[in-house]
Amino acid sequence: MSTGRRNFRMPRKGSDAANDASSDVGGTEYLETLLGYNARRAALTLVGNFMQGVAEFDLRPVDFSILSVIGHSPGVTSRQLCQLLNVLPPNMVVLLRQLDRRGLIERHPHPTDGRALGLSLSPAGQDLLAQAEAAATQADLRGSARLSAAERKTLARLLQKIYLA
Amino acid sequence: MSTGRRNFRMPRKGSDAANDASSDVGGTEYLETLLGYNARRAALTLVGNFMQGVAEFDLRPVDFSILSVIGHSPGVTSRQLCQLLNVLPPNMVVLLRQLDRRGLIERHPHPTDGRALGLSLSPAGQDLLAQAEAAATQADLRGSARLSAAERKTLARLLQKIYLA
DNA sequence: TATTGTTATACTCTATAACTATA
DNA sequence: TATAGTTATAGAGTATAACAATA
Numbered sequence: 025m026s027t028g029r030r031n032f033r034m035p036r037k038g039s040d041a042a043n044d045a046s047s048d049v050g051g052t053e054y055l056e057t058l059l060g061y062n063a064r065r066a067a068l069t070l071v072g073n074f075m076q077g078v079a080e081f082d083l084r085p086v087d088f089s090i091l092s093v094i095g096h097s098p099g100v101t102s103r104q105l106c107q108l109l110n111v112l113p114p115n116m117v118v119l120l121r122q123l124d125r126r127g128l129i130e131r132h133p134h135p136t137d138g139r140a141l142g143l144s145l146s147p148a149g150q151d152l153l154a155q156a157e158a159a160a161t162q163a164d165l166r167g168s169a170r171l172s173a174a175e176r177k178t179l180a181r182l183l184q185k186i187y188l189a
Numbered sequence: 190m191s192t193g194r195r196n197f198r199m200p201r202k203g204s205d206a207a208n209d210a211s212s213d214v215g216g217t218e219y220l221e222t223l224l225g226y227n228a229r230r231a232a233l234t235l236v237g238n239f240m241q242g243v244a245e246f247d248l249r250p251v252d253f254s255i256l257s258v259i260g261h262s263p264g265v266t267s268r269q270l271c272q273l274l275n276v277l278p279p280n281m282v283v284l285l286r287q288l289d290r291r292g293l294i295e296r297h298p299h300p301t302d303g304r305a306l307g308l309s310l311s312p313a314g315q316d317l318l319a320q321a322e323a324a325a326t327q328a329d330l331r332g333s334a335r336l337s338a339a340e341r342k343t344l345a346r347l348l349q350k351i352y353l354a
Numbered sequence: 355t356a357t358t359g360t361t362a363t364a365c366t367c368t369a370t371a372a373c374t375a376t377a
Numbered sequence: 378t379a380t381a382g383t384t385a386t387a388g389a390g391t392a393t394a395a396c397a398a399t400a
Contacts, residue, residue: 049269051262054322055254058329059341060235061347064250067232068275069352070225085229086390089220097216103358104214110233112392117360139358139391157219164223170350176224179347183227185335187234251367268381277369282383304376304381357400367390377382 025102044068057086063183077163081156086111090119091145094129095153100133128152228348235332237287242328246321251276253321255284256310260318263309266299270308293317 028036055061070174071085089109100108120143121131128149134140143169145153168176220226236250237335243253254274259265265273271281285308289292293314299305333341 049262049265050256051260052273053263054257056259056345056349058235058239058325059333059344059348060232060325060329060342061254062285062345062352063228063232063235065275067225067228067350070223070228070248072284074223074225082253085225085364085390089226092219093216095216096219096313097214100214101358108217110230113359114361114363114393115391122190126286134358137400141359160223160225168224169350171347175347175350178343179224180221180227181229182336182340182347183224184221184346186333187227187230216396266381279370279384279386280368298383302377302381341395355400358398359396360398361394361396363393365390365392367388368384369388370386371384373384374382375380376382 027115059186063186070164073163073167074160077159077166078156081152081159083152083156086119087123088160090116090123091128091149092157094143095145095150098144101137101140101142103140105143123149214343224351228351238328238332239325242324242331243321246312246317246324248317248321252282252288253325255281255288256293256314256318257309260310260315264307266305266307267300267306289313 034169046048052164069073074085074088086109090105093105093108101131102116102120103113105111105120106113111119120129120131124131127146128150130144131141171179239250239253248256251274257268258270258273267281268274268278269284270285271278276284285294285296289296293313295309295311295314296306297309299307333344336344
């Protein structure tokens with residue numbers, strides 16, 4: 025039996041394997057001038073940290089994000105989740121079905137729109153989310169341990185200036 | 190016949206489709222406190238920008254990164270590329286074969302290690318890289334147009350503090 | 355006619371095991 | 378014994394087309 029169900033992806037850093045003598049080759053000088061490159065590398069590091077910290081709850085980033093949005097905005101619809109989290113509807117169906125089967129979310133008929141379903145967390149889902157959010161925050165702080173509180177705040181603000189409309 | 194060979198992924202933002210009246214639901218307040226979430230969202234936005242700007246060269250981010258490292262560090266080996274760019278060796282084989290078949294890179298026997306191959310850009314590869322880097326820089330600037338030059342510099346520095354050893 | 359949720363499916367990306375040739 | 382490069386393949390992530398029910 026395996027410990028965790030999910031494939032556990034630990035992002036390999038540029039220098040985690042034994043290297044030969046002439047191993048510090050560089051060559052990334054230009055790439056490091058691109059915010060896209062830097063953001064992607066940092067995101068991979070932080071996601072690895074997240075996976076480690078939230079492993080016991082068996083939640084991938086997308087599952088965690090869905091639960092968090094539902095928890096902080098009960099009654100949200102599947103389509104709204106898709107727009108908020110950049111997930112395509114056919115894929116969201118699968119994700120929500122999995123969370124439903126785990127007893128973490130509930131679906132009610134939408135009050136005004138007969139096509140839609142309002143989503144909310146079950147009591148178990150609320151419990152899990154509270155614990156997972158605490159763990160995720162701790163993991164995020166560990167992943168950015170070399171940043172001061174002020175730097176973390178600045179970084180979040182600058183990143184949001186890029187991806188927020 | 191399709192225009193471009195590659196699947197062209199334009200990241201959908203949270204608000205690019207026609208929405209109903211009650212569409213600004215929020216619910217991402219907590220997620221936006223996590224640097225991992227912000228970095229991932231910003232990276233997706235910037236990668237979308239990159240894909241648009243570099244489309245004419247038919248280079249995905251990973252292809253572009255490989256060419257850039259080889260160009261700025263000729264003689265680098267496949268294994269070193271894997272470590273620098275966080276790509277697993279079996280996948281790097283495929284990527285390098287594609288670039289080789291396009292006539293963009295060359296492989297020479299390594300001077301000191303009979304197992305390894307030293308990589309370098311062909312003249313065509315050098316031409317393509319020069320053009321692609323210029324386009325990538327422009328795309329990166331467009332993607333971060335709401336940031337000042339000082340903010341871009343700060344952002345790059347803070348992101349590197351997260352992912353660099 | 356447009357939108358929500360859904361099924362089925364294809365494609366891309368990422369990961370693991372195992373082999374060879376050389377160090 | 379360990380490492381570089383490689384093959385084959387499995388698994389996860391992301392994408393499109395098309396449909397029924399409702400607006």
